[in-house]
Amino acid sequence: MxxxxxxxxxxxxxxxxxxxxxxHTNPCRSFCGNLTIDYPFAIQPGCGHPGFRDLLFCINDVVMLHITSGSYRVLDIDYAYGSLVLHDPHMSTCDSIVLGRRGNGFSVEPWRAPHLSPSPDNVFMLLGCSSESPLFQGFPGKHMPCRNVSGLGCDEYYSCPAWDIISPRRAGPVYGSGPPDCCSMPYESVKSVNLSRLDCQGYSSAYSVAPLKVSGPGQWAYGIQVRYSVQGSEVLCRACEATGGSCGYDIDKHSDLCMCGSWNSTSSCxxxxxxxxxxxxxxxxxxxxxxxxxxxxxxxxxxxxxxxxxxxxxxxxxxx
Structure with a gap:
């Protein structure tokens, strides 16, 4: 005793x-299901980069991303390439055409736009757009905006089994008969895939998996590949992590912080x-x-x- x-x-x-x-551990690194959540992302307040705050949520071991246009399941986060792959359950694929404007498309808040944007290798195929759509204003006096992106486009997509019950109207040299049932384009052409604003009934999205070669739309990678950027915070974050800290941000000021356990720094630990x-x-x-x-x-x-x-x-x- x-x-x-x-x-x-x-x-x-x-x-x-x-x-x-x-x-000097990393209190901000976490896991949700089989995905690692690390800088610049976080599912805890104050962690990650301020441009990605209130973006990812862990719900029943599933990572969800929430932006203006809706919620998407995160299938993959590639930290080396700086990208995410998102899944929209109402997006058309090679096996299913979903119309009725049920898909989310992709649209982010203006303050998030510098941090989050679909990859240049991502093609959006807009389906069932009306002749009054902003996509086709000015025709027939100018070229159709539809085109292939990274070898992916509507000409190939029309060969999918999902079109078997539909006789699609394809793009022709004359606009008189109306727009095609599928118009493929890069995100940069429209800046926002909003089905209501574009007056389209649905959409599909696929992205290039170069250097892999696939033999048709049945093997395309369907989903939305999004590139992310931390916009100049790399130096502070590297200095912070090199001294044992975790990169985070001030919840009130939304400014970068280096989290060093019981105290925070604006530079490093x-x-x-x-x-x-x-x-x-x-x-x-x-x-x-x-x-x-x-x-x-x-x-x-x-x-x-x-x-x-x-x-x-x-x-x-x-x-x-």
Whole structure:
């Protein structure tokens, strides 16, 4: 019983210090299902890049991305390439044509646009657009906006089994008979795939998986491949992570922060504030080691002398 009290005393006071000393972990890295959530993304407030705040959510081990146009399942995050692959359940594929404007398309808030945009290799195939659609204004005096993107386009898409029950109207040299039932184009041509605004009934989306070669639309990669950019925060984040911190942001100011455990920095965990806190921690650690030595001495070497008691008092005073 005599031995248990000092051990309990040490565990109550030294373990929090040990936990403090291991604060150079990454509290922002997390997992949802089989996907790793890391910078610039996050599912915890204050983590990641401010341009991606309130973007990803983990729901029943499924990563969901929410923007103006709707919610999408995140199938993959490629941190090396800087891209995500999104799935819209109402998007048409080679096996199914979905009309009735049920698809989300893709449209982001203006403040997110610099950070998030479909890849140049992504082709959007707009289906069942009316002749009054903004896509076709100015015809027949100018060229149809529809074209292939990275080798993907409507001419190939028409060969999908989903079109077997439809006799699609294809693009012709004359606009008089109305627009084609499928118009493929890159995202940059419209800046926003909004089915209501474009007056289209549905859409499909596929992206190139170069250098892989596929033998037709049945083997295309269907989904929305989105490139992301952190817009100039790479230097701060690299400095932060190199010093053991985690990249995050100030929730109120939406400005970059380096999270260093119990304190935050605007540069790195080697900043003056961090060094000051580290010095204070080392002083406290030294004091508690001294107290531990006195306790061990008392247990195994006899009762402490008055000199030892005075030293213990000084250690306690310094540690407070």
């Amino acid at each position: 005599t031995l248990s009290l000092p051990i309990l005393f040490l565990s109550l006071h030294l373990l929090p210090l040990l936990a403090h000393s291991s604060n 080697d900043s003056d504030a961090g060094q000051s806190e580290g010095a204070a921690f080392r002083r406290k650690w030294s004091c508690w080691v001294g107290i531990a030595g006195l306790l061990i001495s008392a247990l195994f070497g006899g009762i402490p002398t008055n000199f030892d008691r005075n030293r213990a008092k000084k250690f306690v005073a310094l540690s407070l």
